[in-house]
Amino acid sequence: MALRGAIVVDSEKCKGCSVCLVNCPTNTIALAKEVNSKGYNFAYMAYPENCTGCTNCATVCPDTCITVYRVKV
Amino acid sequence: MAEHILMKGNEAIAISAIRNGCDGYFGYPITPQSEVMETLMEEKPWETTGMVVLQAESETSSINMLYGGASCGKKVMTSSSSPGLSLMCEGLSYLAGAELPCVVVNVVRGGPGLGTIQPGQGDYFQACKGGGHGDYKMVVLAPSSAQEMYDFVDLGFDLAFKYLNPVLILADGVVGQMMEKVELKPMKPRWSDEFIKSTFKWATTGKTPDRKQNVITSLALDAAVHERLNHKLQLKYKQMQQEDVRFETFMCDDAEHVIVAYGCMARICENTVELARAEGIKLGLLRPITLFPFPTEEINRLVPQLKTMMSVELSAGQMVEDVRLAVNGRVPVNFFGRLGGIVPSPEEVFEAFKKEIK
Amino acid sequence: MDLKDIIKPENRVYAKTPVLTENVMHYCPGCSHGTVHKIIAEVIEEMGIQEKTIGISPVGCSVFAYNYVDIDWQQAAHGRAPAVATATKRLFPDKYVFTYQGDGDLASIGTAEIMHACNRGENIVVIFINNAIYGMTGGQMAPTTLIGMKTSTSPYGRSEELHGNPLKITELIAQLDGTCFVTRQSVQTAAAARKTKRAIRKAFENSGQSKGTSFVEVVSACNSGWKLSPVKANEWMVENMFPQYPLGDIKDR
Structure with a gap:
């Protein structure tokens, strides 16, 4: 049984600190090339196929802008 | 009883x-x-x-x-x-x-x-x-x-x-x-x-779903907000001056001179007034009970009948400034005070008073 | 499997707790304050004590903690939060009362207040954020600043001779008979953040059981004050802060 996950980042709230990136065990997340209205390169799910929904990114996110979903497949 | x-x-x-x-x-x-x-x-x-x-x-x-x-x-x-x-x-x-x-x-x-x-x-x-x-x-x-x-x-x-x-x-x-x-x-x-919760809606009694959080703070970084807060406080202090001035007078009705004293000094100065009256001097006593708000209006009311006022304090002269502000130069405002914890007798105050009105 | 099949309410495994407000935090990107705020809010939600919790915020960056955690708050004078919390808890014994304080607030100007509140064993929770710097005033030396560390008031590095030594106040607190739980944690990794959450939960539970003062230090990064990127700041913290401020429970009774 495998786990498939997905994250939804509130890109307006994200400050692009990258703490989620380095905490992602599957290299799912990257910073966007574009910026939000505050000028931050926000985090996004760059490689959705990698995500297992482990919640590490959301757990360390200081701005609580990540929601995590997970299914067993 | x-x-x-x-x-x-x-x-x-x-x-x-x-x-x-x-x-x-x-x-x-x-x-x-x-x-x-x-x-x-x-x-x-x-x-x-x-x-x-x-x-x-x-x-x-x-x-x-x-x-x-x-x-x-x-x-x-x-x-x-x-x-x-x-x-x-x-x-x-x-x-x-x-x-x-x-x-x-x-x-x-x-x-x-x-x-x-x-x-x-x-x-x-x-x-x-x-x-x-x-x-x-x-x-x-x-x-x-x-x-x-x-x-x-x-x-x-x-x-x-x-x-x-x-x-x-x-x-x-x-x-x-x-x-x-x-x-x-x-x-x-x-x-x-329960009484506190229903009466003081601002108090931190625990945020319930039926109200917003209560935050007790004196911080307001926005200049306009902070000025509004200060204006609100000033209105409150004004209301204190309008509604809660408290004082007591003793033999002021016909007084030509009035001593202003508070606390223990007011008790002592009551005897000074009696000493003066025994010598035929028309001395009265005004005892502020609220020091803020100060009984400025009462002093105003008394000034026209007075020759002098005198503030008597266990200090180098502090309340006397408020008396002078109230009198605003209309009659001389004298001062007598002792320091170091020395509490003057009624006689000592009387002597000091007589020296000033000579 | 399509993303839209995964992103469904029934598959949600992590979302913002409603005890956190919608306000965007004023903290710098990557600041540990946000993570700790979130953990506190999650503990309050999980324990179902939102109506019974009163927070005391300090002077420092986290003075505005009340904008983010949706409970009743009192904003205390610099360093005085433990005194404020003492009276609040004694007058409302059935409430959960916690202080949230930084290193300048708790370990410098408020040393007397924290020592005596902990020594009396007030049934409160103390959350102590130690990032070894004064963040809000612009990066001055704190009592917990490391030897050699450069700040705006130790521009050549903190020297023992000139500035004195970094204060391990948590170890001092653990000596006091009034404390029941004294621990030092961090939030730079998911594992660390989960441990911190367990510690904070335990602290609140202790408060409910009137066991004495629970004290949770969170060694934190101030990347702006340290002049590093958020990720580099966390690495620097692990390398330099942890040897001086080792993680783990110091006291648990």
Whole structure:
């Protein structure tokens, strides 16, 4: 049984600190090339196929802008 | 029939706190007011009314305990003497800025510095003109008897909750230490938590789903918001001046000269008035009971009939400035004061008065 | 499997707790304050104590903690939060009362207040954020600043001779009989953040059981004050802060 996950980042709230990136065990997340209205390169799910929904990114996110979903497949 | 008990002014403060529904007393020992906390600890009110009594590690801590208790909508108080009040000035500014009610008693001794443990009135400026930072005022009550020490705790809480502002009882070592007959007024129960919750909507009683969070703070980084807060405070201080000036006059109706004195000095100056009257001098006494708001209007009313006024204080001349502001140059305002904890006799005041009017 | 099949309410395993407000935090990107705020809010939600919790916020960057955690708050004078909390808890014994304080607030100007509140064993929770610097005033030396560390008031590095030594206040606190739980944690990794959450939960539970003071230090990064990127700041913290401030429970009774 495998786990498939997905994250939804509130890109307006994200400050692009990258703490989620380095905490992602599957290299799912990257910073966007574009910026939000505050000028931050926000985090996004760059490689959705990698995500297992482990919640590490959301757990360390200081701005609580990540929601995590997970299914067993 | 009302119960009368012989007690010290400091003891009256403690007994009154228990009998008037005070929720918490937080203090630190300092002469000449340590009897307040000693009496409370001996009375063990936590076993009867449920009142909390706690000896804090410093006056800084006790005044901040008041900040916490007042934030909960509770009736909290502390007492101290001059050097302790200096430490409390930070907290008083925060309490005033956050619009929190509390009663603080200063049984004044001599300063500056460690000064003396003898009585003084040198904290008038600190009490009435700020002390802490920023544009704030406190209602300042000046008791001159053990009975008033008792009564002003209750009055103090009434005014503190009327204005959501600290009330200072500015006593002195004489009033705190002397023993007098005190009439115990009927007991007032402590407020229930339900009463506090429904009456003081601003208090931090725990955020329920039916209301927004309550935040007690004096911080406002937005200049416009902060100016509005200050204007609101100033309106409150104006209202105090309109509604809560308290004073007493003695033989002022036909007076040509009036002594202004508060606290223990007012008691002494009453005798001075009698000495003067015996010699045919038309002397009267004005005793401000609230030092802020100051009885400026009453002085205004008296000035046209007067030749001189005189402020008599246990200080180098502090209240005299408010008397002069009220008189505004219309008649001479003289001053007599003793320092170092020396309390002048009625005769000494009379001699000083006669020298000035010669 | 399509993303839209995964992103469904029934598959949600992590979302913002409603105890956190919608306000965007004023903290710098990557600041540990946000993570700790979130953990506190999650603990409050999980314990179902939102109506019974009163927070005391300090002076420092987290003075505005009340904008983010949706409970009743009292904003205390600098360093005085433990005194404020003392009276609040004693007058409302059935409430959960906690202070949230930084290193300048708790370990410098408020040393007397924290020592005595902990020594009296007040049934409160103390959350102590130690990032070894004064963040809000612009990066001055704190009591916990490391030897050699450069700040705006130790521009050549903190020297023992000139500035004195970094204060291990948590170890001092653990000596006091009034404390029941004293621990040092961090939030730079998911594992660390989960441990911190367990510690904070335990602290709140202790408060409910009147066991004494629970004290949770969170060694934190101030990347702006340290002049590092958020990720580099966390690495620097692990390398330099942890040897001076080792993680783990110091006391648990």
